[in-house]
Amino acid sequence: MKNVLEFLAAVRLHNNREWFEQNKAWYLAVKEEFDAFTEGLIAGIAGFDPSVAGLTSKECTYRIYRDTRFSANKDPYKTHMGAYVCPGGKKSGLSGYYFHVEPRGDGFFGGSLLSVGMYMPEPKVLRSIREEIEDNGAEFEATIHKAAGFRICEESKLKRVPAGFAADSPMAEYLKLKDIYLEKHVDNAFIESPDLLKKTVAAFRKAKPFNDLINRAARYALEEM
DSSP: OHHHHHHHHHHHHSOSHHHHHHTHHHHHHHHHHHHHHHHHHHHHHHTTOGGGTTOOGGGTBOOSBOOOTTOSOOOSBOSOEEEEEOTTOTTSOOOEEEEEEOOOSTTOOOOEEEEEEESSOOHHHHHHHHHHHHHTHHHHHHHHHHSTTOEEOOSSBOSSOOTTSOTTOTTHHHHTBSSEEEEEEEOHHHHHOTTHHHHHHHHHHHTHHHHHHHHHHHHHHHHHO
């Protein structure tokens, strides 16, 4: 995966169409490597979570080209690559396992990470998840503890408990979350490790109970929509 990191670092320094076209062969080699890793990741996760069996890398990966129409940032290319492995693929609206590669170093922000859960869920899905947390708080917290090495992401939170939920709920801080996922930041040594796939699958396996609980609530909401 070292080649992937080096390419993304180069894109950050040369984020323009002329450079990208001149290095298109490098990009295609990187894409092929990342797609192959994603296929292995899908198979590895399916070994403990059969709900993702049969997915393809195309159903789980994202284009490197940015949609700049409504963004102040007009850079044409992303400086990261990601694979979101969840039942039905990345567009299903369900919780899953996300693998993110992004260089970190002098002058760089971001960094690579593993995460499990949902980012920006639909409002009805988010409400269903909050209801699940309120009704089964002890089970929810237990799934977080089981996911050794991960932590709940609290970057996006409401200032107050949302309407319809008790302000003094023991789960109040969780109910304020707008994104519901666990995260595990990893360094370049992890990403470049020859055992990357094995380590990533092992980490995600620990977070399966969390993913199952979130999907229990998400499926309930999606069936009602």
